[in-house]
Amino acid sequence: MSEIIQGPRHGCALGAQQTVVAIERAIPILHAGPGCGSKLHRGLSLAGGYQGAGYAGADAIPCTNMIEKDVVFGGTDKLRDVIEGTLKIMDGDFFVVLTGCTADIIGDDVGSIVSEFRELGVPIVHAETAGFKGDAYKGHELVLEAIIKQHLKPAAQIEKGLVNVFASVPRHDPFWEGDLNEIKKLLAGIGLKANILFGYNSGGIKALEAIPAAQFNLVVSPYIGLKIAELLEEKFQTPYLHYPILPVGGIETSNFLRTIAEFAGTLSEQTEKFVAQQEEEFYHYIVRAADVLTEYRLNQPKRFYNINDASYALGFSKFLVNELGYFPIHQFINEDVPEEYKDTIEGYFKELSPEISSDITFTQDGGAIEDKIRSIKALTAPLVLASSWEFDIAKEISGLHLSVGLPIIDRLILHHTYVGYKGGLNLVEDIYSRLLSKNRE
Amino acid sequence: MSINLSQPAVELRESRLKTITGYEGDAAELLSKNDIPNRERSFTQCGSCSADQVMNLLTQIQDAAVVEHGPAGCAGDIPMRNGVFRTGNKRMGYNVKYLNTNLDEKDTIYGGGAKLEKAIREAKRRFNPKAIFVTTTCASAIIGDDVPGICNELEEEFGIPVIATLCEGFRTNIWATGFDSANHSILRKIVKPARQKQPDLINVISFEHKFLYESVFRQLGLRTNHIVPLSTVEELERISEAAATVQYCETLGSYLAAGLEEHFGVLEIKAPAPFGIKASDELLREIGRVFHKEEEVEKVIISEKEKIAEDLERLRGRLTGKTAYIAAGGPLAYSIIALVKDLGMEVVGTSVWHHDQKYDNDDERLNFLRFGVETYGNFKVGVCNKQAFEVTNAINKYKPDIAITRHLATVWAAKLGVPSIFAGNEPTEMLYDGLIRFGQSIDDAISNPAYIKNVAKHSKLPYTDWWLKQGTYSFLRSEQNV
Numbered sequence: 001m002s003e004i005i006q007g008p009r010h011g012c013a014l015g016a017q018q019t020v021v022a023i024e025r026a027i028p029i030l031h032a033g034p035g036c037g038s039k040l041h042r043g044l045s046l047a048g049g050y051q052g053a054g055y056a057g058a059d060a061i062p063c064t065n066m067i068e069k070d071v072v073f074g075g076t077d078k079l080r081d082v083i084e085g086t087l088k089i090m091d092g093d094f095f096v097v098l099t100g101c102t103a104d105i106i107g108d109d110v111g112s113i114v115s116e117f118r119e120l121g122v123p124i125v126h127a128e129t130a131g132f133k134g135d136a137y138k139g140h141e142l143v144l145e146a147i148i149k150q151h152l153k154p155a156a157q158i159e160k161g162l163v164n165v166f167a168s169v170p171r172h173d174p175f176w177e178g179d180l181n182e183i184k185k186l187l188a189g190i191g192l193k194a195n196i197l198f199g200y201n202s203g204g205i206k207a208l209e210a211i212p213a214a215q216f217n218l219v220v221s222p223y224i225g226l227k228i229a230e231l232l233e234e235k236f237q238t239p240y241l242h243y244p245i246l247p248v249g250g251i252e253t254s255n256f257l258r259t260i261a262e263f264a265g266t267l268s269e270q271t272e273k274f275v276a277q278q279e280e281e282f283y284h285y286i287v288r289a290a291d292v293l294t295e296y297r298l299n300q301p302k303r304f305y306n307i308n309d310a311s312y313a314l315g316f317s318k319f320l321v322n323e324l325g326y327f328p329i330h331q332f333i334n335e336d337v338p339e340e341y342k343d344t345i346e347g348y349f350k351e352l353s354p355e356i357s358s359d360i361t362f363t364q365d366g367g368a369i370e371d372k373i374r375s376i377k378a379l380t381a382p383l384v385l386a387s388s389w390e391f392d393i394a395k396e397i398s399g400l401h402l403s404v405g406l407p408i409i410d411r412l413i414l415h416h417t418y419v420g421y422k423g424g425l426n427l428v429e430d431i432y433s434r435l436l437s438k439n440r441e
Numbered sequence: 442m443s444i445n446l447s448q449p450a451v452e453l454r455e456s457r458l459k460t461i462t463g464y465e466g467d468a469a470e471l472l473s474k475n476d477i478p479n480r481e482r483s484f485t486q487c488g489s490c491s492a493d494q495v496m497n498l499l500t501q502i503q504d505a506a507v508v509e510h511g512p513a514g515c516a517g518d519i520p521m522r523n524g525v526f527r528t529g530n531k532r533m534g535y536n537v538k539y540l541n542t543n544l545d546e547k548d549t550i551y552g553g554g555a556k557l558e559k560a561i562r563e564a565k566r567r568f569n570p571k572a573i574f575v576t577t578t579c580a581s582a583i584i585g586d587d588v589p590g591i592c593n594e595l596e597e598e599f600g601i602p603v604i605a606t607l608c609e610g611f612r613t614n615i616w617a618t619g620f621d622s623a624n625h626s627i628l629r630k631i632v633k634p635a636r637q638k639q640p641d642l643i644n645v646i647s648f649e650h651k652f653l654y655e656s657v658f659r660q661l662g663l664r665t666n667h668i669v670p671l672s673t674v675e676e677l678e679r680i681s682e683a684a685a686t687v688q689y690c691e692t693l694g695s696y697l698a699a700g701l702e703e704h705f706g707v708l709e710i711k712a713p714a715p716f717g718i719k720a721s722d723e724l725l726r727e728i729g730r731v732f733h734k735e736e737e738v739e740k741v742i743i744s745e746k747e748k749i750a751e752d753l754e755r756l757r758g759r760l761t762g763k764t765a766y767i768a769a770g771g772p773l774a775y776s777i778i779a780l781v782k783d784l785g786m787e788v789v790g791t792s793v794w795h796h797d798q799k800y801d802n803d804d805e806r807l808n809f810l811r812f813g814v815e816t817y818g819n820f821k822v823g824v825c826n827k828q829a830f831e832v833t834n835a836i837n838k839y840k841p842d843i844a845i846t847r848h849l850a851t852v853w854a855a856k857l858g859v860p861s862i863f864a865g866n867e868p869t870e871m872l873y874d875g876l877i878r879f880g881q882s883i884d885d886a887i888s889n890p891a892y893i894k895n896v897a898k899h900s901k902l903p904y905t906d907w908w909l910k911q912g913t914y915s916f917l918r919s920e921q922n923v
């Protein structure tokens with residue numbers, strides 16, 4: 001039995017609409033209830049640092065708005081009408097039909113409707129993303145799987161140096177766009193061309209269609225995107241590199257870049273120089289921060305909780321332990337992690353550094369997180385890297401709270417990132433600005 | 442009986458108020474008929490559902506818990522609702538008391554009753570609430586869990602109201618029905634018969650803005666009960682003791698005001714909502730009559746008008762002749778017309794989300810549409826069910842000086858280069874000083890549209906040129922609703 005949820009965060013599989021909206025000039029088409037799209041937009045985009053509607057998101061998303069008679073008589077005719085209307089009204093290059101709970105429970109045969117259009121040459125695919133199937137991370141994988149299986153064809157030629165990047169989940173991770181673009185810049189530094197698929201200047205349908213031409217796939221997450229890389233290997237024989245840690249700061253980013261360069265075969269004096277230079281610049285600023293980072297009177301938040309998805313919780317934990325000399329208290333992984341990955345993820349937290357490990361709890365239930373935190377006696381005022389749900393519990397334990405995971409309703413996030421050298425500096429600035437404003441205002 | 446409180450499910454707006462969501466025509470025609478058939482669309486974009494609007498009210502009650510029986514996606518509105526709750530409730534410092542049963546695939550096959558019971562028990566343990574509202578969603582309704590049965594059992598055990606609020610999204614095309622479902626639950630299970638009537642107490646139906654009407658009512662010596670958001674269960678129990686109820690939007694408050702009148706003897710103030718000068722006069726005079734404060738009201742009207750006279754003249758000087766397009770919920774859009782007209786502006790068109798062909802208290806004095814037409818003349822109306830493609834098409838056609846929208850993303854108007862303001866859920870535009878606040882926002886938006894022009898220059902709408910040239914309502918079907 002799945003657990004009940006207090007403080008909902010990661011939506012449902014139909015949250016896949018966000019992935020589609022993040023593909024340039026792609027249009028999602030929902031075969032779902034009237035409220036689903038709007039709620040998911042607000043829960044994932046708006047509550048994720050006020051991301052806005054995107055090109056064809058929010059109330060521009062075509063939807064069958066299924067009501068009672070559709071439940072009773074089936075909604076496939078309505079879906080056909082809405083797809084036809086979409087092709088006339090919406091200016092898009094690629095269309096993705098997504099089903100919600102209602103359509104999937106009553107069993108509408110969406111596949112055959114969609115193939116009617118595909119046979120006419122319309123670039124359209126469909127994915128069954130009923131809400132009860134899982135959270136929006138699951139939906140993200142389902143929609144990518146649908147695109148790969150239904151739309152992509154083997155490449156005539158492999159493009160050397162081209163890398164598909166599967167990292168931050170678009171329009172769901174609040175920092176996705178900054179993260180993906182940072183990864184793109186970093187990879188360019190080691191001679192690779194990143195196909196980031198989502199967001200600003202990512203290429204839309206052309207980028208999707210270039211997926212099979214990549215030299216390899218890069219998965220940057222403890223597990224999200226792994227299934228996709230495996231599928232691409234099976235279908236197009238593309239090898240993949242799994243780098244489980246979202247790289248934040250000097251040590252991890254340098255390791256990240258060297259690992260990739262080695263895998264890609266681009267390791268050279270030049271790439272080494274790029275890495276060394278970036279690292280040097282990073283530490284220039286870290287050194288500059290020394291006065292504040294060692295100031296006794298500021299009540300340094302030396303011990304930390306992460307309440308986030310597995311990817312950010314791990315990336316931040318590594319950074320805090322290895323770059324800032326902090327200590328983990330307990331980490332909470334709050335998305336619906338499939339059972340098969342839980343042990344491995346636990347393992348990553350066991351080896352944050354050779355000497356330091358952290359216990360973790362997998363739970364989507366904010367109530368369970370709060371109970372656990374209340375049961376722990378922290379030695380000093382802790383850092384709480386969490387979401388906006390945790391304002392009060394952080395206050396209760398006199399912690400320093402920063403919203404860095406969904407939902408973030410107290411920050412406007414545009415291109416901010418926590419990835420790479422730049423991301424590490426951003427995180428230090430954000431934590432210490434918060435600490436200083438708390439102390440000085 | 443018009444408000445039937447005997448069943449857990451509220452009677453839907455479609456049948457109760459003959460509400461329509463598709464129409465093209467004008468205000469005069471809407472007024473002359475009361476059985477206009479609905480027209481459906483062959484293309485639609487994401488709307489909203491009643492489960493969403495239920496949360497708009499129920500999660501905002503200070504000491505009640507809400508258990509939503511559904512998949513986690515139906516909880517997508519909750520993080521921002523929490524934001525609204527915290528903003529409106531700053532000093533309380535806690536989150537909304539909400540749990541979701543997180544229905545999964547197995548539950549859709551074997552049922553989710555056991556899980557619901559567990560969740561309700563957890564809500565009781567975690568929040569120690571004064572009442573628990575248990576709401577339904579498409580999935581829980583289709584799998585057929587007996588929500589009222591489970592609630593009744595636990596209500597007996599806990600000794601607090603455990604209220605089945607049936608609001609699954611597929612049940613109705615009119616998401617405002619969600620307000621009715623929430624208010625139905627409150628009327629049915631929370632409100633108690635008055636112990637003692639309080640002749641100087643007035644219920645004000647609104648959202649989270651407690652200041653609404655406050656200064657004027659204070660001058661009149663009236664005490665206010667702001668409902669439903671931010672009230673406590675105990676306050677709601679006693680709204681029956683007020684002498685009258687006033688509201689500003691029949692979409693939100695029609696059912697609650699009429700139910701209080703019919704079942705608890707609390708009179709609804711029968712006057713247009715206080716938007717613009719004439720309507721404000723009429724509403725206050727009606728309140729004066731009901732509370733026997735006619736003379737005081739006349740004094741307030743004179744002094745409030747004096748206070749705004751200079752600003753009003755200045756704004757009229759700047760805004761006269763400017764054009765506005767208004768897209769908002771039914772009666773509220775009609776109300777905004779009064780503001781715009783009082784400021785000397787022209788209304789080129791209106792999109793309303795739905796149109797109620799009658800209200801629960803079927804009294805013509807509450808009909809702002811009639812008031813608007815009689816005071817300001819006829820105007821065009823499209824009933825668009827919050828369809829962004831129609832609104833965008835219309836704004837593009839009329840190219841108004843300003844677009845005033847609610848609920849829709851304002852970015853669409855901005856992409857057309859049209860200055861737009863979002864008349865949000867905090868209607869600070871009521872009464873005399875509200876007119877000035879509203880006028881100032883319009884003037885600011887028009888006077889320096891730099892941001893809007895930048896947006897327009899660097900973005901593209903997701904619509905084809907073909908669509909932007911079509912008639913706004915060309916995807917409305919001609920045949921009747923079935």
Ligand code: SF4
Binds near residue numbers: 036100101102578
């Ligand atoms: S599944 Fe139904 S209740 Fe849930 S958000 Fe969608 S329309 Fe609303």
